[in-house]
Amino acid sequence: MIETDALVIGAGPVGLFTVFQLGLQGIAAQVVDVLDEPGGQCAALYPDKPIYDIPAVPVCTGRELTLNLLQQVSPFQPGFHLSQQVSTLARQSDGRWLVGTSANTGNPQHLGQLFLARTVVIAAGVGAFVPKELKLEGLAAFAGRQLFYKLGAQPLAGKNVVIVGGEDDAVANAIALAQPGPQQARSVTLVHRRDVLQASPDALAEFAALRAAGRIHFQAGQVTGIHVADDQLTGMLVNTPEDLTLTLPLDALLVCQGISPKLGPVAQWGLAMERKQLTVDTATFATSAPGIFAVGDVITYPGKKKLIVSGFHEATLAAFAVAALLHPDASGVLQYTTSSALLQQRLGVLPVA
């Protein structure tokens, strides 16, 4: 169990800037994110797309924004806990919050983490980005046994694998499983609803070569059902563009349909909400629970716009409120990074006297 003064849920731009502002306040933070890298949507959904409305940054990509924020927080050495989805939140008798996560690594052996936090800042955005589910009757029962949403360290070697999806991730996984080596599957079939795949030219060329060599099979069509025998998933039913129904035999199914946000457990914690968003006090960004703050796209208040620039402001005021709660006797005088020796020492740009 990790004890911490501040636990930040979400490592998107607003979560990262919360960590920075907490650091300026002298508060070390732990950060949890469901994705396997920091940056949230910006890193996961549009790493290469230009963003034009970050103040004083005329243009940057989602990846550049993330790297700049990571550089900015680096003096404070936050603890990052990635591929972890926060699942439980419970107030302890001493006022601290016990926060439990579940691992999101694709490996059912991986366990979550427990935190005991004096304050929690929820910067969960529009929710945890989790793989889009394939919804077919009876399929969910095979999760972790024959149904997977991440290649991870799954033992798919030697198996007949069907992959559902048509973008980078699906193509990359098909290539990975078809390559000779200890991970190689017995057969790899990629199913996508249409005959067009979206991936980098290099990946598509490698995919085409493996297909020509008979190591990857491709089937266009809509997945419509599953075939089960003796409590084993044995096949996928696919409706082809020619309106034929095929059965693709399989040992394992890998679903790679991208990720989408799910508010998930946050909605179950009993915090005051309005239209699926947390309501906050805009002076402190406190939620309805003592010691729990929320910033960014997960919150609502009069005038709220879901913009990164607003999240940065919210993160700042939340950090001040966390500091006031943790150190009620500290001076409330506002200090500036340009002139404050204390802040410059915390940033590591001025030696401690």
Added chain:
Amino acid sequence: MIETDALVIGAGPVGLFTVFQLGLQGIAAQVVDVLDEPGGQCAALYPDKPIYDIPAVPVCTGRELTLNLLQQVSPFQPGFHLSQQVSTLARQSDGRWLVGTSANTGNPQHLGQLFLARTVVIAAGVGAFVPKELKLEGLAAFAGRQLFYKLGAQPLAGKNVVIVGGEDDAVANAIALAQPGPQQARSVTLVHRRDVLQASPDALAEFAALRAAGRIHFQAGQVTGIHVADDQLTGMLVNTPEDLTLTLPLDALLVCQGISPKLGPVAQWGLAMERKQLTVDTATFATSAPGIFAVGDVITYPGKKKLIVSGFHEATLAAFAVAALLHPDASGVLQYTTSSALLQQRLGVLPVA
């Protein structure tokens, strides 16, 4: 008279970002600032000092921050009206605001400007940065005749000039007036309370050379009074470190003691205030007057911190509120610069179809 949809008062970082957000909303803005360049405090007071807390900008100087913001607003080609202090604000019968400025160029011949604005955004910071006054009994009466606060285009050639001040500006002006050429003064005496001047090494070397050549005189001491004869300012009384009182004869006095902020006329417009700051609705950043908004350090609200990051958020919400007022029928759907063709066309990064 200039008619405009939006007049922004103040070209500091928050005023500039207001212009940017207005531009994204399709609204062209005019900007007024009392200083002779954009950037506000950042450009005028700490152009070379590092700032560490601009989000996603691990470090930048005040000058760099300003240049980045100017680049960011450049697609929207705002009208800049510099060296102008807003003095009057009056509501017209059609709901628009008549805004008058006075010139702050140091030349009494220069006139102000009149604007007729549908909306006004006050981003005046801690006030208009105006030269620090030299307070001596009877001195103010000579302003514009023999007393000046800016070198500007003053006709000081051939005159006996006393300069009061000890920093960059005072040293630069002494050098300028002592150089041979059409602007050369008959004599130049710099008075500073102590025998230490603050300026760049180059400027100090040039100053020393001119002093060695007898073209600049330097006198350490406290200015304690003036000498007047026939309604003419004829001398300054200076108390030296040796506690002697000297009279320095002069034809003209140039006071260069730096700048300091004065809230000035903003406090006289009848807008609701609290402890010398404007009170606003934090959903829209509207002041108590219809069509007048305020953002940045000039405002207060519960939780307000005088930080640039908060000003950027306030500027953003104010721009949305200005847009809603000017275009009440427009769709309120939030668009993103990463994905919106309309915003990218306004930014000039996507050709208009």
